[in-house]
């Protein structure tokens with residue numbers, strides 16, 4: 001049996017923790033809210049984030065990070081990107097005090113606002129090297145709401161460390177949930193983070209009444225932009241043809257369970273971004289990640305027309321209709 005600490009009790013942290021508990025692993029999920037930890041322990045539910053879901057009886061929760069981490073083999077971060085660095089600092093202090101070394105993993109999909117760093121880069125900066133052996137990212141098409149219901153799901157685990165990836169794979173795998181490992185940590189992280197931007201655009205198209213042709217065009221040309229950015233940042237291009245790339249782009253760009261897609265639909269209805277975020281009540285990572293990616297476009301001399309246009313729509317007052325027209329009437333070119 002593997003002992004796993006899951007840091008973050010939102011929708012995805014709870015769904016992943018519940019999957020591993022169902023598999024018979026010893027799982028303790030850390031919430032920074034005592035009442036939420038009590039709700040998971042006593043009523044076996046997390047109504048704010050996964051309404052209606054019955055969680056496993058053996059899934060334990062605590063609001064004390066040290067209690068969750070004590071004796072853990074794997075520590076899995078599942079807080080929003082903006083909270084990663086702060087939570088990593090807390091974890092580092094605990095691991096140092098315990099003289100403990102763990103496998104580090106995360107399942108978040110974003111880039112740090114100020115530095116544009118990937119999540120694993122923040123973890124490496126904050127957690128001393130002798131406090132962990134191996135670092136892995138969980139990526140791929142997987143909405144918490146579907147995973148917790150037992151819908152069939154395949155994900156990818158990217159890591160440079162086979163032992164870390166396989167430990168996580170073994171803890172998560174069951175007949176409904178199939179994790180694959182890969183060696184491209186950078187590509188797995190970027191695939192997960194960048195598809196959120198395109199998913200917002202996909203929601204906008206549907207919100208504006210366009211159909212499957214438009215969506216397919218956006219997702220396909222969006223994948224080209226994801227690959228461009230990924231290659232510039234050191235990812236392996238073939239990763240974007242896998243679960244962490246096109247797989248996640250399909251589900252996030254088409255499922256009404258996606259927060260990013262739903263944000264796009266809501267923006268298309270004319271709601272301001274602040275209202276959309278408030279009403280979502282869960283993190284919409286793409287609205288932050290897009291700021292880093294428009295900077296990458298300049299920094300690496302890339303051409304990212306979809307990302308650029310979405311940024312103008314979300315932050316600079318361009319209308320969606322104008323944005324669509326701009327994209328459709330650009331100078332004609334070869335498909336590359």
Ligand SMILES: NC(=O)C1=CN([C@@H]2O[C@H](COP(=O)(O)OP(=O)(O)OC[C@H]3O[C@@H](n4cnc5c(N)ncnc54)[C@H](OP(=O)(O)O)[C@@H]3O)[C@@H](O)[C@H]2O)C=CC1
Nearest residue numbers: 009010011012013032079080083107108109143144282283
């Ligand atoms: N939801 C999904 O299906 C999937 C999500 N992801 C990724 O997982 C990450 C987490 O997303 P998700 O679970 O959806 O997010 P949610 O918004 O559902 O939940 C976030 C959780 O993190 C907690 N949190 C926020 N800040 C802190 C902090 N500083 N310290 C401790 N806890 C904190 C929140 O607490 P509070 O209630 O107090 O706000 C909440 O419990 C994101 O990067 C997302 O892209 C990846 C794949 C699937």
Ligand SMILES: O=C(CO)COP(=O)(O)O
Nearest residue numbers: 140141142143258259260
């Ligand atoms: O990454 C996800 C699915 O794989 C979750 O996407 P959303 O945050 O848009 O719900």
